[in-house]
Amino acid sequence: MALQHATSGEVVEVRPRGSRIGDAPSTAIVLDGNIEVMRLMLPTGKSVSEHAVAGPMTLHCLEGAVDVRAYGSSRPMRAGDLMYLAGGVPHALYAIEDAFVLATVVRLPPA
């Protein structure tokens, strides 16, 4: 089952999984009115189709390696790399290796 969302002040662990990476599903670990943190577990070859979100976001590769396609080019990210994407920028992911990526998305209030 999915984890419960973290409550404010709770410590959740997002350590690399090593050979157990396949055991943990992608799940939302924080879901607040204005911030959402998801852990994406992507086995080698798995992709996340191009999409965009309204608010700005960061992608933080915690384990393995992914290609992130945005602005018409593909950038490799490996463990320890972080990318900021402005709101509305279409992007896609492709796992070069089994990868664990933390996505932090700002959910803007309606204008």
Place this chain on the structure above:
Amino acid sequence: MALQHATSGEVVEVRPRGSRIGDAPSTAIVLDGNIEVMRLMLPTGKSVSEHAVAGPMTLHCLEGAVDVRAYGSSRPMRAGDLMYLAGGVPHALYAIEDAFVLATVVRLPPA
């Protein structure tokens, strides 16, 4: 000198520093209208006084260990631990060991 802020789509590395942790200053690595990402480099014994920010945030310990004080108690966080804090929650940090903490703060537009 401080790093330049990352531009959208740029890959920045936030790997542990090991013995070189003292060489890197705390700095803002992303500064957008609605999201701010700071890397905090805290040598053992260093503290960040209690403060609060308007928007929700996460603290992600990437290296070493810190105590985070919030809601009247202190919670240890070591490398791989993440904490979500709702907007406006007073919190303080204390480095138990040389620590590298990524702070991601949502900057809400004026109501």
